Amino acid sequence: MSTLKQIETWFQAHCDGDWEHGAGIRISSLDNPGWAIEIDIVGTELEEKTLSRTKVDRTERDWLWSWTEDGKFKASCGASNLEEALLMFLQWSRS
Secondary structure (H helix, E strand, O other): OOHHHHHHHHHHHHOOOOHHHHOOEEEEEEOOOEEEEEEEOOOOOOOOOOOOOEEEEOOOOOEEEEEEEOOEEEEEEEOOOHHHHHHHHHHHHHO
């Protein structure tokens, strides 16, 4: 199953008529350039799970940082690392 399909499946599994009205998944662009991801985990099985700030700095354009904070899984990454960041969430959510 593709990374995008897995994210869609995770999102749909948590849509219960309530959670999706105040929570969700946000992907936005950064100006360095890159991506920022926020996934709300409050109200899910991941609510109590934490992730210390993890940094993978390969080059100036090839990087990925991920962590949990304020009830969210967060990631920032280079412009070509969006799929890797989403995979990081999926792997963390299953560990």
